[in-house]
Amino acid sequence: MKRNHRKQAGSRLAELFQAYLLNHAHGLFSSLGRLTRTPFTSAMTILVLAIAISLASSFYIVVANIQQLTGNLESSNQMSLFLHDNITDAAGQKLAEQIQQNGSVMEVKFISKKQALEEFKANSGFSDALNALERNPLPSVIQVVPKNALESNEDIEKLMSDFKQFPQVDFVQVDMQWVARLQTIMLIASRGVMLVSLLLGFAVTFITGNTIRLELQNRQDEVFISKLVGATHAFIQRPFLYTGFWLGFISGFLGWLIMTIMLLILETPVEKLSTLYNSSFDLLFLSFSEFILLLMISSVLAVLGSWAVLHYQLRQLKPQ
């Protein structure tokens, strides 16, 4: 008798669970169906959301591309010692050998005036213009790579002032300085992107929340009747949460599509520009995992906005 009772309770629990799953499945698909029943309104909302999402992800990808461009510069902290115009190649070579003796120097390379010109002609695309010049305007350069790379600014500055002492040296330029500046600029840019994305994320949350609020108003009768027949808040808000999920998910996908199309439009001119600079720069697109993350973030934000509105409004809605 008791066992029978327990068995019954167990099967009721299984039934409840089965009904619960069915209810979720129903919520998932019926909310999608409901969105298609008001195509114009749904399309407007989704487009607005998609534009916000594509803006945020475009900013992100632009910064990622610039970072890719500057990425290989990160470790470069070499110094360029520009020599006076009257220094001969032999004297320059000699100075380079002398510098090589310095304990904190790892690598030294002497580039003669002629070499510098050849290199510049090959890489710049200005060879015709350079040929027209009567004399070589470029100075000889000694490139120095210090040993304890980037470890201490003071060491590098000391080394720099040492090199400045040589009478043959016109001036010393540390590449690190502009790399550091560029990195700082990139830091500011990525912070900015983060802040703008945060704002756009809020926009997604609020737009979805407001859409759900209107939907709730349109379906007030349904909410009242469900409440009167004993529906819990969880039951009533479920289809609305799924509507929010779909809004976020679809506009996340559409936002990605918009951004990708924009990148595809930019790809050809960017590649053209990159060949003009003699570099092989590949435009970076969103990776698959980043794409999945984008879908997840937009869905979560939309569900969050819907949930906040439902949590507040369902309490306010009292059947008359």
Next chain:
Amino acid sequence: MLRFEHVSKRYPDAGEALTDVSFHLHRGEMAFLTGRSGAGKSTLLKLIAMMEQCTRGSVLLDGQDITRIGERKIPYMRRNLGLIFQDYKLLNDRTVFDNVALPLVVSGYNHQEVARRVRASLDKVGLLGKEKKHPLALSGGEQQRVGIARAIVNKPKLILADEPTGNLDPDLSAEVMFMFEQFKQVGVTVLIASHDIELINHLGHRVLTLDKGHLVVS
């Protein structure tokens, strides 16, 4: 089954709607609630349906005090009630079947059980075969019967009806009342708010009369 103990209800801006109301309905008892408009009929029903809370006294449903019940428990308590409205309160964008099934779906019954109970319920009100129709395709009397089928599908202990015959002609009204008497026969407690003095007197059940918030005949 249903017990009111010195119940008063005061609205902040409309004054006292019910004053010191006490009565007791037994299991399987059928009673009418009458009184002029504004006498407090709707307020009394709203207290039972947990749509309002009384200011003083207590309302007991099947021995449980529902006056100070927590917000979270209200849905589960409501599943013991069958509510019927003058304007039917059906969802016009759903079929008759889905309307009647709503209380069961809400309570988490499985598909087969829902289908079985909905058919049984529709059979009781004589609407079997109209499951796939939409409410607006039915006559007023049929719509009210859909409302009744929805109220009884969950096998409630107490049925509350607010002017259920208000929009129906005398023949249909008698038909609906006959249904309520059948529910009473199987042990369901029925409380019907109604203006229709003639019909009430004809049926001869217990009558609760409200006047300006006071219970004058019980």
